[in-house]
Amino acid sequence: xxxxxxxxxxxxxxxxxxxxxxxxxxxxxxxxxxxxxxxxxxxxxxxxxxxxxxxxxxxxxxxxxxxxxxxxxxxxxxxxxxxxxxxxxxxxxxxxxxxxxxxxxxxxxxxxxx
Amino acid sequence: xxxxxxxxxxxxxxxxxxxxxxxxxxxxxxxxxxxxxxxxxxxxxxxxxxxxxxxxxxxxxxxxxxxxxxxxxxxxxxxxxxxxxxxxxxxxxxxxxxxxxxxxxxxxxxxx
Numbered sequence: 646x647x648x649x650x651x652x653x654x655x656x657x658x659x660x661x662x663x664x665x666x667x668x669x670x671x672x673x674x675x676x677x678x679x680x681x682x683x684x685x686x687x688x689x690x691x692x693x694x695x696x697x698x699x700x701x702x703x704x705x706x707x708x709x710x711x712x713x714x715x716x717x718x719x720x721x722x723x724x725x726x727x728x729x730x731x732x733x734x735x736x737x738x739x740x741x742x743x744x745x746x747x748x749x750x751x752x753x754x755x756x757x758x759x
Numbered sequence: 760x761x762x763x764x765x766x767x768x769x770x771x772x773x774x775x776x777x778x779x780x781x782x783x784x785x786x787x788x789x790x791x792x793x794x795x796x797x798x799x800x801x802x803x804x805x806x807x808x809x810x811x812x813x814x815x816x817x818x819x820x821x822x823x824x825x826x827x828x829x830x831x832x833x834x835x836x837x838x839x840x841x842x843x844x845x846x847x848x849x850x851x852x853x854x855x856x857x858x859x860x861x862x863x864x865x866x867x868x869x870x871x
Contacts (some may be wrong), residue, residue, distance in 0.1 A: 677857050688863045689803070689848065696857060735802060739857070746852070747793060748859055750802040 647672035651736050651751035658758055664709075664723040666754050668736030671717065676738040678719040679748065680711055683733040695719060696741065731758045761786040763851045765862025773870050778839055780865045782849035783831040791852040792832045793859070794823060798845045806847075807834070836867075844869045 648671045658664060670676055680692040691704045693711035701711050708727060712720045719736055734754045739746035762785040772778045782792075793808035809816045809823045809832065816823050820839075825832040836843055846866050850859040 689861045691858060691861075694857055746791075746857075747805050747808065750804070753802055 647738075647749065649736060649738055649749060649751040651734075651754055653754060654752065655755045656757070658726050658756065660728055660758055661725045664721070664726050664730070664756070666721040666734055666736075666756075668719040668721075668751055669717055670719075670738045673717070673738070673740070675716060675741045677741055677746070678713060679737040679739075680719065680721050681735040681737065681750075683735060685732070689735070692721070726758045728758050731756055761789055761851055761853060761860040763849060763860045763862045765849050765865060767865060768863065769866045769868070771868040771870060772839055774839055774841065776839055778834075778836045778843070778867055780834045780847055780849070780867070781831060782833070782851075782862050783829075784851040784860075785830070786851070786853065787827075787830065788853055789851040789860075792823070792825060793850050793852075794834050795848045795850070796845045797848065797864075803848060839867075839869050841869050841871065843867060 650669050652667055678695045681689045682692055683689055693701055693703055695701050695713045698713050698716055709723050736751040737748040739748045763782055765782045770778055790811035794806050795803040796806045797803040807818050807821050807823050809825050814825055820837045822835040846864045848864050849862040852859050
């Protein structure tokens with residue numbers, strides 16, 4: 646069966662510090678991968694998605710970046726965090742191919758920028 | 760591009776009553792419509808989905824209906840229970856698109 650991991654679960658960072666969040670998927674090959682951010686009490690904002698190694702599509706301009714160094718590894722980074730980067734970060738995966746694809750979410754990372 | 764609107768933003772119902780959440784979409788090419796439930800502090804999880812070749816789908820107390828002509832779909836929860844309290848998100852997809860376009864969410868409150 647497939648599982649998705651995210652770490653860390655919670656993170657408190659000062660403004661201007663760097664960020665690295667990691668997501669890994671097990672039990673499937675060549676998945677689509679997604680990074681979402683959810684502000685408190687709000688909806689899901691798609692940040693990045695990837696259909697393959699090294700292929701990253703960005704949905705919104707921001708000071709975040711994403712990388713996919715391996716097939717089942719997705720990393721979200723920032724060089725300098727802003728207060729507005731606080732939120733619940735969710736990684737998700739779906740079966741390659743688009744279409745009727747359920748997205749499976751990881752447990753999330755709760756980031757607080759102070 | 761696709762746009763999905765969801766309402767109401769908050770819905771409060773008495774335990775045992777039914778709840779209905781509605782979503783509309785803009786792109787007639789959309790053909791997959793999942794519903795996710797997100798409990799407080801947890802990840803969203805799929806509870807039911809429907810494809811455009813089906814008008815209705817049921818799973819115990821949960822059902823989803825799709826009206827392709829009007830471009831709207833609805834989630835129906837019958838005999839609501841306290842554990843149904845959560846935020847519910849609808850979404851729409853396109854066959855050739857890797858993305859889900861999400862509604863803004865509905866906070867469902869079940870009153871005892």
